[in-house]
Amino acid sequence: MKPGNEAELAELVAGAAGPLRIMGGGTRDVGRPVDGTALSTAGLTGATLYEPGALTLVVRAGTPLAEVETVLAGEGQRLAFEPMDHRALLGTTGAPTIGGAVAANVSGPRRVQAGACRDFLLGVRFVDGQGRVIKNGGRVMKNVTGYDVVKLMAGSWGTLGVLTELSFKVLAIPETEMTLVARGLSDADGVALLSTALGSPFDVTGAAHLGQGVVEGGARTQVRIEGLAASVAYRRDRLTALLPGVEAVEGADSAALWREVRDVDPFAGQPGSVWKVSVRPSDGPVLCARLGTLVTGAIYDWGGGLVWLRGPEAGDGGASRIRAEVATLGGHATLVRGPEALRRQVPVFPPETAGVATLTAGLQAKYDPRGVLNPGLMG
Known part of the structure:
Protein backbone atom coordinates (compact mmCIF):
# COMPACT_ATOMS: atom_id res chain seq x y z
CA MET A 1 0.00 0.00 0.00
CA LYS A 2 1.27 3.44 -1.00
CA PRO A 3 -1.08 6.26 0.04
CA GLY A 4 -0.73 9.57 -1.75
CA ASN A 5 -1.57 11.81 1.20
CA GLU A 6 -1.86 11.84 4.97
CA ALA A 7 -5.64 11.34 5.01
CA GLU A 8 -5.37 8.19 2.89
CA LEU A 9 -2.62 6.88 5.14
CA ALA A 10 -4.71 7.50 8.28
CA GLU A 11 -7.64 5.66 6.73
CA LEU A 12 -5.49 2.66 5.83
CA VAL A 13 -4.01 2.44 9.34
CA ALA A 14 -7.42 2.83 11.01
CA GLY A 15 -8.83 0.04 8.84
CA ALA A 16 -5.89 -2.35 9.22
CA ALA A 17 -7.02 -5.82 10.21
CA GLY A 18 -3.50 -7.07 10.94
CA PRO A 19 0.16 -6.07 11.24
CA LEU A 20 1.58 -3.39 8.97
CA ARG A 21 5.20 -3.30 7.80
CA ILE A 22 5.98 0.42 7.75
CA MET A 23 8.61 1.53 5.27
CA GLY A 24 9.89 4.58 3.42
CA GLY A 25 12.22 3.79 0.53
CA GLY A 26 12.88 0.24 1.73
CA THR A 27 16.63 0.80 2.01
CA ARG A 28 17.07 0.18 5.75
CA ASP A 29 16.23 -3.48 6.30
CA VAL A 30 17.16 -3.45 9.98
CA GLY A 31 15.37 -5.16 12.85
CA ARG A 32 13.44 -8.35 13.35
CA PRO A 33 11.53 -9.09 10.10
CA VAL A 34 7.90 -7.97 10.30
CA ASP A 35 5.29 -10.34 8.89
CA GLY A 36 2.62 -7.95 7.71
CA THR A 37 1.21 -5.87 4.87
CA ALA A 38 3.72 -3.35 3.49
CA LEU A 39 2.69 0.28 3.96
CA SER A 40 5.01 2.76 2.24
CA THR A 41 5.25 6.51 2.81
CA ALA A 42 7.00 6.98 -0.54
CA GLY A 43 3.88 8.67 -1.93
CA LEU A 44 4.14 11.53 0.59
CA THR A 45 6.70 13.79 -1.05
CA GLY A 46 7.77 17.38 -1.40
CA ALA A 47 8.73 20.34 0.76
CA THR A 48 5.79 22.25 2.21
CA LEU A 49 7.84 25.15 3.60
CA TYR A 50 11.45 26.23 3.18
CA GLU A 51 12.75 29.45 4.73
CA PRO A 52 16.52 29.61 4.14
CA GLY A 53 16.85 32.80 6.17
CA ALA A 54 15.25 31.11 9.18
CA LEU A 55 17.26 27.88 8.60
CA THR A 56 13.96 25.98 8.58
CA LEU A 57 12.66 23.22 6.31
CA VAL A 58 9.30 21.43 6.47
CA VAL A 59 9.08 18.35 4.26
CA ARG A 60 6.85 15.32 3.79
CA ALA A 61 8.25 12.09 5.16
CA GLY A 62 8.44 10.14 1.91
CA THR A 63 10.64 12.70 0.16
CA PRO A 64 13.90 11.13 -1.04
CA LEU A 65 16.94 12.29 0.91
CA ALA A 66 18.69 13.15 -2.34
CA GLU A 67 15.86 15.54 -3.21
CA VAL A 68 16.05 17.20 0.20
CA GLU A 69 19.81 17.62 -0.10
CA THR A 70 19.47 19.10 -3.59
CA VAL A 71 16.92 21.68 -2.43
CA LEU A 72 19.11 22.68 0.50
CA ALA A 73 22.31 22.81 -1.55
CA GLY A 74 20.62 25.28 -3.90
CA GLU A 75 20.63 27.73 -0.99
CA GLY A 76 24.06 26.76 0.31
CA GLN A 77 22.62 24.70 3.18
CA ARG A 78 22.56 21.08 4.36
CA LEU A 79 21.32 18.57 6.92
CA ALA A 80 23.93 18.88 9.64
CA PHE A 81 23.53 15.33 10.96
CA GLU A 82 25.04 13.71 7.83
CA PRO A 83 22.63 10.75 7.44
CA MET A 84 24.07 7.40 6.43
CA ASP A 85 23.11 5.66 3.19
CA HIS A 86 22.59 1.99 4.15
CA ARG A 87 22.18 0.61 0.63
CA ALA A 88 25.72 -0.63 -0.04
CA LEU A 89 26.13 -2.11 3.45
CA LEU A 90 22.76 -3.89 3.46
CA GLY A 91 22.63 -4.71 -0.24
CA THR A 92 19.30 -2.92 -0.68
CA THR A 93 17.94 -0.79 -3.51
CA GLY A 94 15.50 2.10 -3.73
CA ALA A 95 15.80 5.70 -2.54
CA PRO A 96 16.39 6.56 1.14
CA THR A 97 13.72 8.91 2.48
CA ILE A 98 13.90 11.72 5.00
CA GLY A 99 11.23 9.99 7.10
CA GLY A 100 13.28 6.80 7.19
CA ALA A 101 16.32 8.76 8.39
CA VAL A 102 14.26 10.19 11.26
CA ALA A 103 12.56 6.90 12.13
CA ALA A 104 16.01 5.35 12.56
CA ASN A 105 17.62 8.52 14.00
CA VAL A 106 20.36 8.09 11.40
CA SER A 107 23.33 10.25 12.38
CA GLY A 108 26.71 10.28 10.65
CA PRO A 109 30.26 11.32 11.58
CA ARG A 110 29.32 14.96 12.23
CA ARG A 111 27.25 13.87 15.23
CA VAL A 112 30.39 14.16 17.34
CA GLN A 113 30.24 17.94 16.90
CA ALA A 114 26.78 18.94 15.65
CA GLY A 115 24.52 16.38 17.32
CA ALA A 116 22.19 13.61 16.17
CA CYS A 117 19.25 13.68 13.76
CA ARG A 118 16.81 14.15 16.65
CA ASP A 119 18.67 17.30 17.75
CA PHE A 120 17.70 19.06 14.50
CA LEU A 121 14.10 17.91 14.45
CA LEU A 122 11.72 20.75 15.33
CA GLY A 123 8.34 19.15 14.75
CA VAL A 124 6.56 16.07 13.46
CA ARG A 125 3.20 14.97 12.11
CA PHE A 126 2.37 11.29 12.23
CA VAL A 127 -0.46 8.80 12.15
CA ASP A 128 -0.65 6.60 15.22
CA GLY A 129 -1.77 2.98 15.40
CA GLN A 130 -5.43 3.98 15.70
CA GLY A 131 -5.35 6.12 12.57
CA ARG A 132 -5.26 9.43 14.44
CA VAL A 133 -3.21 12.31 12.98
CA ILE A 134 -0.98 13.79 15.67
CA LYS A 135 1.16 16.93 15.48
CA ASN A 136 3.88 17.83 17.96
CA GLY A 137 6.52 20.55 18.01
CA GLY A 138 6.68 23.45 15.61
CA ARG A 139 8.86 25.23 13.10
CA VAL A 140 11.24 27.05 15.47
CA MET A 141 13.44 25.92 18.34
CA LYS A 142 11.78 26.30 21.75
CA ASN A 143 11.81 24.76 25.20
CA VAL A 144 8.85 22.63 26.21
CA THR A 145 7.73 20.66 29.22
CA GLY A 146 6.25 17.17 29.38
CA TYR A 147 6.92 14.37 26.89
CA ASP A 148 9.11 15.38 23.97
CA VAL A 149 7.20 13.46 21.32
CA VAL A 150 9.33 14.98 18.55
CA LYS A 151 12.51 13.37 19.84
CA LEU A 152 10.61 10.24 20.87
CA MET A 153 9.68 9.56 17.26
CA ALA A 154 13.33 9.75 16.17
CA GLY A 155 14.65 6.22 16.51
CA SER A 156 11.25 4.59 17.10
CA TRP A 157 11.49 2.72 13.77
CA GLY A 158 7.82 3.19 12.91
CA THR A 159 6.60 1.34 15.99
CA LEU A 160 4.75 4.30 17.55
CA GLY A 161 3.47 6.08 14.47
CA VAL A 162 3.87 6.55 10.72
CA LEU A 163 5.67 9.83 10.07
CA THR A 164 4.00 12.09 7.50
CA GLU A 165 5.68 15.49 7.82
CA LEU A 166 8.89 16.74 9.48
CA SER A 167 10.29 20.14 10.42
CA PHE A 168 14.05 20.64 10.62
CA LYS A 169 16.64 23.17 11.56
CA VAL A 170 19.25 23.21 8.77
CA LEU A 171 22.73 24.72 8.64
CA ALA A 172 24.96 26.42 6.09
CA ILE A 173 27.45 24.42 4.04
CA PRO A 174 30.93 25.52 5.16
CA GLU A 175 33.26 27.20 2.69
CA THR A 176 36.12 24.72 3.17
CA GLU A 177 36.56 21.12 4.35
CA MET A 178 39.84 19.46 5.24
CA THR A 179 40.84 16.13 6.80
CA LEU A 180 44.06 15.42 8.67
CA VAL A 181 45.12 11.81 8.20
CA ALA A 182 47.54 9.60 10.15
CA ARG A 183 48.41 6.08 9.00
CA GLY A 184 49.51 2.85 10.61
CA LEU A 185 48.39 3.54 14.18
CA SER A 186 47.11 0.80 16.46
CA ASP A 187 43.47 1.02 17.53
CA ALA A 188 44.46 2.34 20.97
CA ASP A 189 46.84 4.95 19.54
CA GLY A 190 44.35 5.93 16.86
CA VAL A 191 41.55 6.54 19.38
CA ALA A 192 44.01 8.41 21.61
CA LEU A 193 44.80 10.74 18.70
CA LEU A 194 41.07 11.32 18.14
CA SER A 195 40.61 12.14 21.82
CA THR A 196 43.45 14.65 21.67
CA ALA A 197 41.92 16.33 18.62
CA LEU A 198 38.43 16.44 20.12
CA GLY A 199 39.83 17.81 23.38
CA SER A 200 41.43 20.72 21.53
CA PRO A 201 39.71 24.09 20.93
CA PHE A 202 39.85 23.64 17.16
CA ASP A 203 36.23 22.61 16.44
CA VAL A 204 36.71 19.14 14.98
CA THR A 205 33.64 17.94 13.03
CA GLY A 206 34.67 14.34 12.41
CA ALA A 207 36.95 11.90 14.23
CA ALA A 208 37.33 8.32 13.00
CA HIS A 209 39.79 5.42 12.96
CA LEU A 210 39.68 2.52 10.52
CA GLY A 211 41.55 -0.44 11.98
CA GLN A 212 44.17 -2.64 10.42
CA GLY A 213 42.89 -4.64 7.46
CA VAL A 214 39.75 -2.55 6.97
CA VAL A 215 41.08 -0.39 4.11
CA GLU A 216 44.02 -0.67 1.75
CA GLY A 217 47.26 0.84 2.96
CA GLY A 218 46.86 -0.14 6.61
CA ALA A 219 45.06 1.53 9.49
CA ARG A 220 43.87 5.11 8.93
CA THR A 221 43.02 7.74 11.51
CA GLN A 222 41.23 10.90 10.34
CA VAL A 223 40.14 14.22 11.80
CA ARG A 224 37.92 16.70 9.94
CA ILE A 225 37.75 20.48 10.21
CA GLU A 226 35.31 22.74 8.34
CA GLY A 227 34.56 26.44 8.04
CA LEU A 228 35.91 29.60 6.45
CA ALA A 229 39.14 29.03 4.52
CA ALA A 230 41.26 31.21 6.80
CA SER A 231 39.90 29.52 9.92
CA VAL A 232 40.48 26.03 8.50
CA ALA A 233 44.06 26.95 7.56
CA TYR A 234 44.74 28.24 11.07
CA ARG A 235 43.27 25.14 12.71
CA ARG A 236 45.16 22.88 10.29
CA ASP A 237 48.44 24.41 11.44
CA ARG A 238 47.55 24.14 15.12
CA LEU A 239 46.33 20.55 14.84
CA THR A 240 49.33 19.51 12.74
CA ALA A 241 51.55 20.70 15.58
CA LEU A 242 49.37 18.89 18.11
CA LEU A 243 49.12 15.66 16.10
CA PRO A 244 52.57 14.86 14.67
CA GLY A 245 52.65 12.80 11.48
CA VAL A 246 49.28 13.82 10.02
CA GLU A 247 48.86 14.95 6.44
CA ALA A 248 46.14 17.19 5.01
CA VAL A 249 43.55 16.01 2.48
CA GLU A 250 41.23 18.63 0.99
CA GLY A 251 38.04 19.11 -1.01
CA ALA A 252 36.45 16.17 -2.79
CA ASP A 253 39.12 13.76 -1.54
CA SER A 254 38.33 14.76 2.03
CA ALA A 255 34.59 14.32 1.46
CA ALA A 256 35.17 10.85 0.01
CA LEU A 257 36.97 9.74 3.18
CA TRP A 258 33.94 10.68 5.26
CA ARG A 259 31.38 9.08 2.94
CA GLU A 260 33.38 5.88 3.38
CA VAL A 261 33.07 6.11 7.17
CA ARG A 262 29.47 7.36 7.13
CA ASP A 263 28.22 4.48 4.99
CA VAL A 264 30.56 1.83 6.49
CA ASP A 265 31.69 1.15 2.94
CA PRO A 266 34.61 -1.16 3.82
CA VAL A 346 18.63 -13.10 18.22
CA PRO A 347 17.40 -9.71 19.48
CA VAL A 348 18.51 -7.08 16.98
CA PHE A 349 18.30 -4.17 19.40
CA PRO A 350 19.87 -4.08 22.88
CA PRO A 351 17.74 -5.73 25.58
CA GLU A 352 15.82 -3.16 27.64
CA THR A 353 16.09 -2.79 31.39
CA ALA A 354 12.90 -3.44 33.36
CA GLY A 355 12.28 0.28 33.81
CA VAL A 356 12.74 1.11 30.14
CA ALA A 357 10.58 -1.86 29.12
CA THR A 358 7.78 -0.52 31.31
CA LEU A 359 8.02 2.90 29.66
CA THR A 360 8.07 1.31 26.21
CA ALA A 361 4.97 -0.73 26.97
CA GLY A 362 3.19 2.38 28.20
CA LEU A 363 4.05 4.33 25.06
CA GLN A 364 2.95 1.51 22.80
CA ALA A 365 -0.33 1.22 24.70
CA LYS A 366 -0.91 4.93 24.14
CA TYR A 367 0.10 5.23 20.48
CA ASP A 368 -0.43 1.73 19.09
CA PRO A 369 -2.75 -0.21 21.42
CA ARG A 370 -3.69 -2.69 18.66
CA GLY A 371 -0.05 -3.51 17.96
CA VAL A 372 -0.28 -3.04 14.19
CA LEU A 373 2.76 -0.82 13.53
CA ASN A 374 5.93 -2.82 12.83
CA PRO A 375 5.14 -5.30 15.63
CA GLY A 376 8.20 -7.11 16.93
CA LEU A 377 10.68 -5.14 14.82
CA MET A 378 12.52 -3.80 17.87
CA GLY A 379 12.18 -6.97 19.92
Missing part, protein backbone atom coordinates in the same frame (compact mmCIF):
# COMPACT_ATOMS: atom_id res chain seq x y z
CA PHE A 267 32.11 -3.77 5.10
CA ALA A 268 29.85 -3.54 2.05
CA GLY A 269 29.90 -6.72 0.01
CA GLN A 270 31.99 -8.49 2.65
CA PRO A 271 30.63 -11.59 4.42
CA GLY A 272 29.56 -11.59 8.03
CA SER A 273 27.27 -9.85 10.46
CA VAL A 274 27.71 -6.13 11.16
CA TRP A 275 27.28 -4.72 14.65
CA LYS A 276 26.93 -1.12 15.80
CA VAL A 277 28.39 -0.78 19.28
CA SER A 278 28.29 2.19 21.64
CA VAL A 279 30.94 2.33 24.37
CA ARG A 280 33.20 4.90 26.01
CA PRO A 281 35.78 5.90 23.38
CA SER A 282 38.71 4.51 25.33
CA ASP A 283 36.91 1.16 25.71
CA GLY A 284 36.52 0.46 22.00
CA PRO A 285 40.06 -0.90 21.52
CA VAL A 286 39.69 -2.89 24.75
CA LEU A 287 36.51 -4.49 23.42
CA CYS A 288 38.13 -5.45 20.12
CA ALA A 289 41.13 -6.94 21.88
CA ARG A 290 38.84 -9.08 24.04
CA LEU A 291 36.82 -10.26 21.05
CA GLY A 292 39.97 -11.25 19.17
CA THR A 293 39.38 -13.24 16.00
CA LEU A 294 35.60 -13.24 16.48
CA VAL A 295 35.58 -9.92 14.62
CA THR A 296 37.38 -9.36 11.34
CA GLY A 297 37.27 -5.58 11.17
CA ALA A 298 36.54 -2.48 13.25
CA ILE A 299 35.67 1.08 12.26
CA TYR A 300 35.67 3.65 15.08
CA ASP A 301 33.55 6.78 14.60
CA TRP A 302 32.44 9.62 16.90
CA GLY A 303 35.92 9.73 18.41
CA GLY A 304 35.70 6.02 19.23
CA GLY A 305 32.31 6.13 20.95
CA LEU A 306 30.73 4.28 18.02
CA VAL A 307 32.38 1.06 16.83
CA TRP A 308 31.26 -0.82 13.73
CA LEU A 309 32.28 -4.48 13.97
CA ARG A 310 32.22 -7.18 11.30
CA GLY A 311 31.50 -10.48 13.00
CA PRO A 312 30.57 -14.02 11.98
CA GLU A 313 27.41 -14.84 10.08
CA ALA A 314 27.12 -18.41 11.38
CA GLY A 315 25.53 -19.37 14.68
CA ASP A 316 24.23 -16.36 16.57
CA GLY A 317 26.35 -13.92 14.56
CA GLY A 318 28.55 -13.33 17.59
CA ALA A 319 25.61 -11.95 19.59
CA SER A 320 26.21 -13.71 22.91
CA ARG A 321 29.93 -12.97 23.03
CA ILE A 322 29.74 -9.41 21.74
CA ARG A 323 26.87 -8.44 24.05
CA ALA A 324 28.51 -10.07 27.07
CA GLU A 325 31.75 -8.16 26.54
CA VAL A 326 29.96 -4.90 25.74
CA ALA A 327 27.88 -5.22 28.91
CA THR A 328 31.01 -5.39 31.08
CA LEU A 329 32.04 -2.05 29.57
CA GLY A 330 28.67 -0.41 30.15
CA GLY A 331 27.78 -0.17 26.46
CA HIS A 332 25.22 -1.68 24.10
CA ALA A 333 25.23 -3.39 20.71
CA THR A 334 22.78 -3.44 17.79
CA LEU A 335 22.80 -6.00 14.98
CA VAL A 336 22.61 -3.84 11.85
CA ARG A 337 23.24 -6.51 9.23
CA GLY A 338 22.49 -10.20 9.27
CA PRO A 339 20.45 -12.73 7.31
CA GLU A 340 16.73 -12.90 8.04
CA ALA A 341 17.08 -16.16 9.96
CA LEU A 342 19.65 -14.59 12.29
CA ARG A 343 17.47 -11.52 12.88
CA ARG A 344 14.61 -13.80 13.88
CA GLN A 345 16.89 -15.80 16.16
